[in-house]
Amino acid sequence: MRPFDYRRADDARSAVAALDERPDAMYLGGGTNLVDLMRLGVASPELLVDVTRISSSAIEESRDGGLLIGAGVRNSDLTSDPLVRLRHPMLVQAVLAGASGQIRNMATVGGNLLQRTRCSYFQDVSKPCNKRLPGSGCPAREGDHRNLAIMGYSGSCVATHPSDMAVALAALGAIVHVEGRRGPRTVPMPGLHRLPGDEPDRDTVLEPGDLITAVEVPALSFATRSHYRKVRDRASFAFAVVSVAVALDVADGVVRDCRIALGGVAHVPWRAELAEEALRGSPATATEFTRAAEEELAQARPLRDNGFKVPLARNVLVRTLIDLAEAS
Numbered sequence: 181m182r183p184f185d186y187r188r189a190d191d192a193r194s195a196v197a198a199l200d201e202r203p204d205a206m207y208l209g210g211g212t213n214l215v216d217l218m219r220l221g222v223a224s225p226e227l228l229v230d231v232t233r234i235s236s237s238a239i240e241e242s243r244d245g246g247l248l249i250g251a252g253v254r255n256s257d258l259t260s261d262p263l264v265r266l267r268h269p270m271l272v273q274a275v276l277a278g279a280s281g282q283i284r285n286m287a288t289v290g291g292n293l294l295q296r297t298r299c300s301y302f303q304d305v306s307k308p309c310n311k312r313l314p315g316s317g318c319p320a321r322e323g324d325h326r327n328l329a330i331m332g333y334s335g336s337c338v339a340t341h342p343s344d345m346a347v348a349l350a351a352l353g354a355i356v357h358v359e360g361r362r363g364p365r366t367v368p369m370p371g372l373h374r375l376p377g378d379e380p381d382r383d384t385v386l387e388p389g390d391l392i393t394a395v396e397v398p399a400l401s402f403a404t405r406s407h408y409r410k411v412r413d414r415a416s417f418a419f420a421v422v423s424v425a426v427a428l429d430v431a432d433g434v435v436r437d438c439r440i441a442l443g444g445v446a447h448v449p450w451r452a453e454l455a456e457e458a459l460r461g462s463p464a465t466a467t468e469f470t471r472a473a474e475e476e477l478a479q480a481r482p483l484r485d486n487g488f489k490v491p492l493a494r495n496v497l498v499r500t501l502i503d504l505a506e507a508s
């Protein structure tokens with residue numbers, strides 16, 4: 181690992197100013213992804229600006245009944261917060277499905293959203309990779325892509341977004357609060373992460389030096405009936421092959437409303453708007469759930485070795501919808 185400087189930021193403005201001064205700098209959350217990438221030689225910032233102690237490690241109720249979660253909140257503190265547990269079970273389940281207890285104790289909300297893809301070529305500096313080195317090529321397209329995207333990918337990159345938390349936040353329509361060089365602004369999810377197009381090195385719409393200060397989860401009464409289900413290759417320490425985050429509102433056997441997002445299928449947490457639209461007003465039956473899932477997944481264009489993700493995603497989504505409907 182190359183030598184680097186370290187500075188602890190006192191507040192959001194000084195953190196942004198530090199990156200303004202030193203374009204070779206990066207923010208440090210829990211370091212559970214960034215430090216790994218530095219060890220591998222994928223990232224080589226000359227200054228780390230530690231943002232874990234700035235005034236953003238609280239979970240508060242916002243004025244409209246939503247929750248404002250500080251970017252410095254540790255993943256484990258998020259999962260033990262009574263309000264989050266009561267109002268957004270799928271968010272808690274998503275975070276608990278990721279990494280290990282020790283890593284969740286270190287990892288922050290801001291860092292979790294901005295963790296980088298687990299595509300093995302991206303992490304191996306001896307291989308070409310358009311995301312790591314623009315224009316160098318994408319060996320995954322013809323190589324090992326079993327775990328990579330089936331939707332929204334481009335000729336430049338077929339990587340998937342790795343965060344479980346982001347899938348639940350995308351389903352919940354969370355709003356990301358950002359402090360930038362020109363002051364504060366908000367970015368709605370989904371919309372924070374971007375499809376690869378011909379710039380796969382840009383994971384998000386954030387600009388250089390943008391600091392995530394908080395994530396706002398809007399009030400959503402039926403999110404108390406929500407669930408995150410993740411399929412992975414082994415019981416622990418594994419990223420999603422496919423995952424679903426679903427909140428379902430059923431009354432008198434009819435779907436009044438729903439929120440659905442898929443993980444492990446695209447470069448972004450994939451909000452399943454076609455399935456949501458198909459379900460609103462439909463009978464809450466397995467037939468309708470299957471029809472809606474198939475409508476969403478008709479957009480899938482699997483690669484040579486990951487076609488299995490299409491029926492897998494359909495079945496996991498349908499099963500989760502059935503379970504939530506039966507519990508209503």
Ligand SMILES: Cc1cc2nc3c(=O)[nH]c(=O)nc-3n(C[C@H](O)[C@H](O)[C@H](O)COP(=O)(O)OP(=O)(O)OC[C@H]3O[C@@H](n4cnc5c(N)ncnc54)[C@H](O)[C@@H]3O)c2cc1C
Nearest residue numbers: 209210211212213214278279288290291292294343344392
């Ligand atoms: C063995 C292992 C297994 C894992 N399994 C899973 C899994 O199954 N599911 C899953 O979702 N995750 C998994 N993870 C990833 C883990 O969740 C992430 O490493 C972690 O959430 C990143 O958070 P962090 O605070 O440590 O971020 P860091 O590593 O500190 O930072 C990550 C990135 O975010 C930037 N950053 C940090 N904070 C901010 C901020 N406030 N504003 C702007 N930029 C910021 C950093 O500059 C860096 O680019 C796993 C990790 C490991 C090591």
Ligand code: SF4
Nearest residue numbers: 299309318337338339
């Ligand atoms: S899929 Fe993306 S991250 Fe993986 S090798 Fe191709 S360009 Fe790199």
